[in-house]
Amino acid sequence: MDQGFEKIPNNWHEQMINLLAERIVVVDHDGTILYINEAYCEFLGTTVKHAVNRPVQEVIENTRMHIVAKTGQKELAALHPINGSEMIANRFPIIEDGKIVGAVGSVMFRTPEEWRMYKTKIQGLVEELKYYKTKLEKELKSKYQFNDLIGKSSTFLATKKLAERISRSNSSVLLIGDSGTGKELFAHAIHNSSMRASLSFVAINCASIPEHLLESELFGYDDGAFTGAKKGGKKGQFEIADNGTLFLDEIGDMPLSMQSKLLRVLQEKEVQRVGGQRSISVDVRIIAATHRDLEKLVEEGKFRQDLYYRLNVIKLEIPPLIERKEDIPLISQSLLKKLERKFYRKGIELSAEVEERLMRHSWPGNIRELENVLERSINVIDGKTIEVVHLPLYLRDMEPESNFTNIATTLNNQLTPKTPLPIFSLKETLARAERDAILNALELTNGNKLEAAKLLEIGKTSFYEKCKLYAIK
The missing domain is CATH 1.10.10 (Arc Repressor Mutant, subunit A)
Incomplete structure (x- = not known):
């Protein structure tokens, strides 16, 4: 017997057994009952004194304890009809010095009601797991199609047409454009029109994840790779995106140390988890995006030239909003429809003066800025029309022309020799x-x-x- 177990007082043993198993019976090699607890006897309609030292088949109907004590074959979750109901029983052989000396059995459920109660709890967990699994699968699907990319300007339509054409390829795509121009929407649409559309679309922002976590996030980690690592390890985004598309947003902010590891994955088409020894094959299409000038970063030694060429197989430049101002009314209408659903509103429109202000603004934040302006306005309107008074202060107070050159020209024209600037x-x-x-x-x-x-x-x-x-x- 284990030395630790010997230290436990003898009078604790039975209490421990009763706490761990509500109904339990122990038999010797011949099937004679050596021990049975009161809970089991109460269910059987007998007493401990009457049951001990009797053959188990005389005390428990339909028992197989004497068989397990002979064969040494354990029986798990076995149905056991008794007293007009069915129990769930577990039976284990007891082995000493390599010989079968007896058996121990326990009852999990003594009535169908107990089984149904247990099943209900398990079913609830199964349904919850199914819900989160479905939710995760939805999150791994691309949300936008090319129909969701709004605009009629020639520069935008040319970019959109090229994106549609290359979507059927498996080549890497590099999306270049200012913040807020809709690079991620293009990535979603390209995936949705590709041969991989029915498979995973995984997006990761390289700038938002700390450097020391980025490697395990991309490539995953094995069990025990570091303190706090999840038991059993964790898949990385490359494994999750296998056979699908991985969107690497803000790739220009990826640390140099990670760039070399990413390049290896793209070249070898396999990943190695942090703390792992084996290589895992992956088939992933890469769509990368950045608002930074990668060519300049390459010249400065801040971005690997070989990685740049690996990513820059197909380059798409997304035009900023200032270069497609004729699209502002259409984009505004689309954004308003989206915001109406969010705020449970209907029929919101822009006044003519507001539309004119929007057309004159330079939009350094592009479509994201426009959406923020419209959302802010919806939060403060009482009716259904957005007026100038509902706009942010910097749009309310804007001059007739929003660029500094025209402001300077206007001021210069107003000057006279008597009114110095x-x-x-x-x-x-x-x-x-x-x-x-x-x-x-x-x-x-x-x-x-x-x-x-x-x-x-x-x-x-x-x-x-x-x-x-x-x-x-």
Whole structure:
């Protein structure tokens, strides 16, 4: 007997057995009952004193305990008809020094009601698992098709047509464009029109995941790879996207150390989990996207040239909104329909003056900025028409022309020899412009400093320092 078990007081043993198994019986090699607990006797309509030392088949009808004690073959979850109902029984042989010396049996459910109650609980868990599995499968499907890409400008239509043409290929695609131009929508649409449409579409933002987690997120990890690793390991995004499409957003922000590992996967078509020894074959189409100038990053040594050429098999440049202003009314209508569903509203429209303001704005945040403006407006309107008063402050107060050149021209035309133009130092002029840009970005992102920093394409620390410098809270 295990030395640890010997330390347990003898009077604890029976209590432990009764706690772990509500109904239990122990027989010797001949099938004679050596032990049976009170719970089992109560169910059988007998007593412990009357049952012990008797053949088990005389006490328990339809028993197989004496058979298990002879054959040494365990019987798990066996149906056992008794007292007009069916129990679920487990029977195990007891082996000592390699010889079968007896058997132990326990009853899991003594009535059909108990079984049904257990089944109900298990069924609930099964249904819950099914729900989350279905939800996960839906999330791994692409959400948009080419019909969802709105626009009629020549530059946009040319890009859309090229995207449709190359969607049937398995080649890597590199989407270039400013933040908010809809690169991810193009990625979804390309996948949805490809031969892989019925399989997984997995999107991952390379800029939003800390460097030390990016490798395990992309390639997965094996059991015990690091402290806190999930038991049994975890699949990476490449494995999840196998035979489907993997969308790597903000690829230009991927650390150099990860770029070399990604290149190996693309070349060898296999991944190796963190802490793992074996290689796992994967067949994945890569769609990458960035708002950064990768060619410049290659020149600066911040992006691997060989990875750039591996990704840049087919390049699509998504035009910014300022180059397709004639699409603004159509895009606005589409976004309003989407927002109506979100806010349970109907029939929301733009006033003529608002539409004119939208057409004149330069839209540094592109379609994402436009959607934020419309959502902000819907939050403050009482009726169904968005007026100028409902727009963010920077659109309400905009000059007749929104670009600095036209503003300067307007001011210059108004000057007379008697009204000199106020002159500020270059340093102060730049500071004023910088402060206004930060305020506009914060207005656009509803005060979200992280999003504002991203919109201005500066680091978080630098953004906070500038806010402190200009007393912006």
